[in-house]
Amino acid sequence: MNSRIEIAHKRLESALARIDAALSRGTTSGRPAEDAAQLAAQNVELREKNAEIGERLDGAISRLQSILDQ
Numbered sequence: 001m002n003s004r005i006e007i008a009h010k011r012l013e014s015a016l017a018r019i020d021a022a023l024s025r026g027t028t029s030g031r032p033a034e035d036a037a038q039l040a041a042q043n044v045e046l047r048e049k050n051a052e053i054g055e056r057l058d059g060a061i062s063r064l065q066s067i068l069d070q
Contacts, residue, residue: 005053005056005057008049008050008053009050009053011046012046012049012050015042015043015046016043016046019039019042019043022035022039023039
């Protein structure tokens, strides 16, 4: 796997683990709505990046498959 993709995947996994941990122990700032909104926004951003990486991987795989089929 491409090192940039591996790094992005590890970051996504780490962020999701932090979100899960934060939700498990409750909020730390005393403002649950703000904490939840911040975590939700971070989750959306990471999911979008993950989807983009997936699309790029699919394209690379397709190109490689085309080369191999020739």
